[in-house]
Amino acid sequence: MADSYALVLTGELLPGFAPEAVWPQLAAYFHMEPEKLAQLVARAPRTVKQHSALDKLRTMQAAITHAGAQSEIYPQDDRPALYAMLGDAPRGPIPRAMVEQRIQQGVWADSISVVEVGAREWTAYREYAGAATLAAAPPPPLSPSPSAAASTVWAAPAAPVALDGGHEATAAAKYRAAGEEDEPVAWTDLPTGSAIHAGFWRRVAAAIIDGFIVGIPSMILNIIPLLGFLLGVVGSWLYFSLLESSSWQATLGKRAMGIKVVNAQGDRIGFGRATGRYFGKFLSYVILYVGFMMAGWTGRKQGLHDLIASTFVVFNGVQPARPLPAQRPPMPWYGWVLNCVLLLFIPLGGIIAAIALPAYQDYTARVQVSAAIAAAMPVKAEIARNGCQAGSRSSGISMIEEIEVEADPPGSCTIGVTFAETRDVPIPLRGKEVDFTQGEDGRWACSSNLPNRYLPSECRE
Numbered sequence: 001m002a003d004s005y006a007l008v009l010t011g012e013l014l015p016g017f018a019p020e021a022v023w024p025q026l027a028a029y030f031h032m033e034p035e036k037l038a039q040l041v042a043r044a045p046r047t048v049k050q051h052s053a054l055d056k057l058r059t060m061q062a063a064i065t066h067a068g069a070q071s072e073i074y075p076q077d078d079r080p081a082l083y084a085m086l087g088d089a090p091r092g093p094i095p096r097a098m099v100e101q102r103i104q105q106g107v108w109a110d111s112i113s114v115v116e117v118g119a120r121e122w123t124a125y126r127e128y129a130g131a132a133t134l135a136a137a138p139p140p141p142l143s144p145s146p147s148a149a150a151s152t153v154w155a156a157p158a159a160p161v162a163l164d165g166g167h168e169a170t171a172a173a174k175y176r177a178a179g180e181e182d183e184p185v186a187w188t189d190l191p192t193g194s195a196i197h198a199g200f201w202r203r204v205a206a207a208i209i210d211g212f213i214v215g216i217p218s219m220i221l222n223i224i225p226l227l228g229f230l231l232g233v234v235g236s237w238l239y240f241s242l243l244e245s246s247s248w249q250a251t252l253g254k255r256a257m258g259i260k261v262v263n264a265q266g267d268r269i270g271f272g273r274a275t276g277r278y279f280g281k282f283l284s285y286v287i288l289y290v291g292f293m294m295a296g297w298t299g300r301k302q303g304l305h306d307l308i309a310s311t312f313v314v315f316n317g318v319q320p321a322r323p324l325p326a327q328r329p330p331m332p333w334y335g336w337v338l339n340c341v342l343l344l345f346i347p348l349g350g351i352i353a354a355i356a357l358p359a360y361q362d363y364t365a366r367v368q369v370s371a372a373i374a375a376a377m378p379v380k381a382e383i384a385r386n387g388c389q390a391g392s393r394s395s396g397i398s399m400i401e402e403i404e405v406e407a408d409p410p411g412s413c414t415i416g417v418t419f420a421e422t423r424d425v426p427i428p429l430r431g432k433e434v435d436f437t438q439g440e441d442g443r444w445a446c447s448s449n450l451p452n453r454y455l456p457s458e459c460r461e
Contacts, residue, residue, distance in 0.1 A: 004050055004076035006095045007057045009069065011044025017068030025067040031270055039320060045072075045094050047081065074098050085113035085122060093117045099125065118191070190264055190312055192299045195328040198259040198313045200296035203303075205335035208342060209253030214239055241274040258316050258329055266320045273309050280305030365426045365454045368399055372417045372434050373446070373456070375400055379415050380436070380444060388413030388438070399425045413438040428454065 013022055027037040030048075040046060048071075051057050057073050064071045074095040082099055083092035086108075102108040103125065110126040190196060218232035243251045249260035249268050261277070263269050269277075284291025284304050291304025300312055317325040375395045383389075383405070393403040401420040407413055414437045421430040434448045434455075446459035 004052050005054050005057050006047045006074050006076050006081075007049040007051075007060055008045050008072045008074060008094055008098060009040070009048045009064065010071060011041050011046070011091075012070045014065065014068050014070060022068040026064065026069055029063055029067060033268070036267060042089070043091055045091055045098065047093050047095065050076065072098065074101075080116040080118070082114045082116060084108070084125075090115075190262070190266060190300060190314065190318070191324070193324065195325045196314055196318055197301035198257070198315060199301060200293070201339050202257050202259060202331055202335060203295055203301075203313060204342065205331075205338045206251070206253035206257040206259065208338045209256055210240075210251050211253075213252055237275065237278050240278045241271055244277070245269055245271040245274040254313070257332065257335055259313055260316055261311050262314055262318065264310060264312070266314065266318050269309075269311055273311065277305050277309035277311050280308040283308075361426060362453055365429055366456075368419075368426065368429060369434065369448075369450065369454050370456070371397065372400055372419065373459075375403065376415050376417050376434075376436050379403055379405065383413055383415075383438070398422070399429075411440070434459065 013019060023037060023041065024034060027034050030037065032040070040048070049057060049060055054073070061071050061073060074097045076095060077097070079096045081093040082096050083090045084094065084099060085091070099108070099112075099114065103110050103112070111124045113122045114125045114128055115122045214236045217235060221228035221232045221235075224231075240251055244254075244261045245268065247268070248255060249262060254260060261269060261274070263273070281291070281303075287304075293303075295301050295303040295306070295313075298307075302312060306312060315325060315329055317329070375397055379393050382393075388405065388407045390405050390407050393405060395403050395417075399420055399422070401418045404416045404418070405413065406416065414435055417434045417436075419425055419429045419432050429450065432448065432450050434446065434450070436444045436446055438444050446456075448455055448459050452460040
């Protein structure tokens with residue numbers, strides 16, 4: 001039994017079905033927009049699904065048949081799939097077994113031009129290296145459509161879905177109408193290449209733009225506790241998911257950088273996949289942004305969220321079934337400006353943080369020392385009224401563990417304020433004391449075992 005099978009959409013209709021009913025129904029089944037299905041049908045016969053589970057492909061085939069379209073299932077082998085030139089336009093990719101079967105049946109001539117997936121040089125099939133296999137008749141398709149076995153002459157797909165503006169055209173005709181001479185090139189999955197996939201710094205520049213667009217409203221919404229945060233998350237999710245699954249295929253930041261999000265075939269992704277891509281970014285936040293940095297060293301410039309969602313960020317010149325760009329577009333000048341600002345901000349922010357954080361910590365400690373001094377004032381007033389009476393006093397302040405009054409030696413009086421050793425007390429203050437000693441003249445002198453930077457001038461040594 002074969003390890004894998006290919007479900008091929010022939011592009012032909014079953015008897016009694018009208019194209020205006022079949023193609024929209026099939027587009028809905030495949031969760032595709034009509035113009036995308038039109039491009040697929042224009043390249044039919046074409047493999048639409050490969051899977052190791054034959055039953056799964058037969059279930060899909062039943063749905064295609066129910067819609068009124070023809071399809072066939074072929075076993076896959078180790079040989080590369082082929083594109084075939086039919087009706088002056090490339091069709092495929094299709095399994096080689098299908099090409100052999102059609103030639104053996106006389107549906108296609110052995111002079112038909114073919115090319116392996118990923119290659120560029122077309123050649124007649126009878127001159128193709130693998131054409132010797134024609135000596136033995138290949139097995140018929142495992143599951144042909146009801147009328148496929150009776151077919152003797154292949155015909156081009158009938159009445160493709162209406163394209164932009166309601167005009168009907170094959171993909172090749174559409175390209176020629178746009179003034180483009182090149183025919184579609186044989187590729188199924190996006191290969192590696194610096195002219196295809198957007199690099200790390202271009203994506204960073206796009207992220208900075210999107211960060212401003214999403215971040216400013218989120219900051220405003222955060223004024224509302226909890227609800228504002230939730231609204232910010234929902235707004236950010238809809239911004240990225242709706243735009244990346246739209247006809248733009250890109251957020252505003254990506255559009256500004258000339259890049260877009262696609263699937264492995266270079267097609268537009270759906271809202272569900274865009275949603276998975278968005279929430280996949282949270283894993284990168286958890287692992288300290290390593291998932292984002294992966295876009296700098298993976299072969300096809302995929303971040304962790306791209307790998308999760310099977311998406312790619314490519315240049316706008318990458319189009320399905322079109323020749324892949326050979327030259328990398330230059331980075332827009334404002335992209336470099338954004339990256340330079342970011343690179344300057346990171347070390348500058350680190351320097352500011354290195355200066356500001358210790359200063360803030362010292363300020364917090366001085367505030368709490370001032371609070372301890374203030375806590376001793378009621379005890380001083382009590383001693384002025386009733387004399388020095390040794391014992392502990394309650395401060396009612398959580399950061400102060402105790403206030404102790406001592407009359408030793410006789411004739412003197414000392415108030416000792418001891419800081420607690422709890423988490424809300426700065427580490428330098430924990431367990432330390434501030435003492436107030438009354439002299440013979442009735443004045444109080446301050447001393448402490450704390451560093452001078454935390455103490456007011458009258459308490460410093």
